Amino acid sequence: MRLLITMLALSIGLPAIAQDFNGQWKGSFNARGENGRVEYVLEINVDGDEVTGYSYTYPVFGGKKYYDICEIKGSVNKEKKYIEVIEVSKVKSNVPPPYRFDCFQTHKLTYTKNEDLESLTGSWGPAKLSISVCGTGFTKLERRKLKDIVTTLKNDPPPVAKKETPKKTATAPITKTEHKPKPNTGLVKTNKPANAKTSNPVAAKPKITAPLANKETKKTIELKKDTATIVKKSAVPVFEKVVTKPIPRFESRTNKVLKTIEVSQDIVTVQLYDNGEIDGDTVTVTFNGEVVALKKGLSEKPIVLKLKIKENTDNELVMYAENLGAIPPNTALMVVTVDDKRYQVTISSDEKRNGSIIFRRGG
Structure with a gap:
């Protein structure tokens, strides 16, 4: 990379x-x-x-x-x-x-x-x-x-639609709890031995009645874990705030602005690929000071980011090299979609410098 x-x-x-x-x-x-x-x-x-x-x-x-x-x-x-x-x-x-x-x-x-x-x-x-x-x-x-790469910039709605499916599965455990309406106080203790160890922490939280998920049994909790992973996968392309703590050695590097792009819309779509051999290159990307991709591996499959552009100010996208891969140097191919136009961007950085792009939107 x-x-x-x-x-x-x-x-x-x-x-x-x-x-x-x-x-x-x-x-x-x-x-x-x-x-x-x-x-x-x-x-x-x-x-x-x-x-x-x-x-x-x-x-x-x-x-x-x-x-x-x-x-x-x-x-x-x-x-x-x-x-x-x-x-x-x-x-x-x-x-x-x-x-x-x-x-x-x-x-x-x-x-x-x-x-x-x-x-x-x-x-x-x-x-x-x-x-x-x-x-x-x-x-x-x-x-x-870039001919083959641009054709992949077409799917973003499908992951959003998948968010609806795990919520439907959450209703299934609720019907199971209705089989035993009588022993309300002993509901937790009458579960199977596999769930007995987790009965005490669950019993401590029945007071919160607003979320339906808190009234579910231990089986319901297992399903919640599955739905959480589904939501995370679908949320990756959209405004992912990963961490707020500073990145080690990030501040010690200088940022060089490589390109300034004028936009008229408030959303910019960015895709990042490895521009060389796939050799384990990783990057961290920040946008307006917040981490939007933390230690992501670059490959032939894109890292997709949707960035909200603020008016009347410089919106800075910075790419930081976490490593140089097995075969330096480390270069990412960026495909930027702005106002229905697509740009190919080769953006680079090393241990001393970060690559930066500025987006500007007039009021």
Whole structure:
């Protein structure tokens, strides 16, 4: 999962802009004269003509996959659809010493689009900061498509409808208690031995007559446990206030606002997916200072959030990396639905920074 700060926001209802290099590009490069390719990922953020972001190289030594994370800088020429990316410093690596070498690369790439496939292709060579002999080679990267993901954004009403069913089952135990109306004082003591141990705590609460559930027998309590789990499952996508205590190390990280989105409606739907390999990445998400998703694992199935937007103020959604997964970095693919428009957002964070999105709604 990836959480090192970069973001792509594309209105899915609008045609893609050919010169938009922002976001995550995945692919590989090879070394001239050698067999095989090395997995390579670029997280690109463009501001004017300047490029910043991170590169991720995944070499394999002895059958084991490692990672090498570098900070990148560079420039773009949008008219020529050309981008130059230079690795300038190493951020993190788990490559063991026998294979470790400082080979910073420069990638010179050109944007092309063939139907729905967007690509960056070109050549690479050693950057000026490289100490080791790097060699040269060819690079090919592609942007991840959202076509399959967006189709899952259709079901939210079904879980709400399921809330009605457990309440109907709660009426069944009430009819069972009517079989023994005479021994009202001994109702608890005449239960089966399996329930005898819990008779005293139940007998202490018959005074509360408003909720029907308190008049039920021990069998009724067992059913209540089942209904509670059903309600929790259906409530996950809707305004889930999980905790109010501060998240450890959350305040020590800086928040970088990646995108500001103007909205006219008071409800925004957000879906979060793992944007890389499914490797145990977990995140915590806050909205306006409250936790709406606590230590949730990212996968191909979305974490669904419905957020209520306040008027005339900044509504901040912050994603916090609980871990970096088995294969860093940690990046989540976010699908935001606003005013019947959908946006693809690649949002990232690490141990030092959180990814943030601002929603604004005029009065």
